[in-house]
Amino acid sequence: NAGVTQTPKFRILKIGQSMTLQCTQDMNHNYMYWYRQDPGMGLKLIYYSVGAGITDKGEVPNGYNVSRSTTEDFPLRLELAAPSQTSVYFCASNDRANYGYTFGSGTRLTVV
């Protein structure tokens, strides 16, 4: 049972480039989340989804987009990368709201 899988683990982008961070879970969880983690700032919610076809903004959605076409996948898209998006990104899933998340191992993104 793989849990939550994130790819890639590391990536360096140039300013203005785009990329998609992949997140897949094999636990049939309806709820999925994207967080970013910056030193000393904890985790900030970017986007979340309560089921296939349903997404909503979190605390810091600007500069990002998401889609949820299947229960398993919840990709995060950066269209025009900016240095402020340098961060560690975590995907998480949950089988019911507020019952504890399962996290992926993260993607470390650097924008130069």
Place this chain on the structure above:
Amino acid sequence: AQSVTQPDIHITVSEGASLELRCNYSYGATPYLFWYVQSPGQGLQLLLKYFSGDTLVQGIKGFEAEFKRSQSSFNLRKPSVHWSDAAEYFCAVGPPGDDKIIFGKGTRLHILP
């Protein structure tokens, strides 16, 4: 709006000593409460959670936490720490009925040999 405060950014304890990490929350009712641990380069792992009932909650790795409604606190404790407990610890709050939880800024635990 709900919020979570972890007053200590860094804590250093000696191996074998007891540990208490503080967490305070702001919410009108009793929320769901969580503690997570993050080892270097890893994702977050759930240590324990509180929804209702017994205010002393047991978790994995020998950790426990006590919910105190009067103090709006949910402090994490361990009677004797091991070097492998060095990590960052996050308290989180999940208002019942909401779809997402809010994390504190974390407390980094250092262990002296």
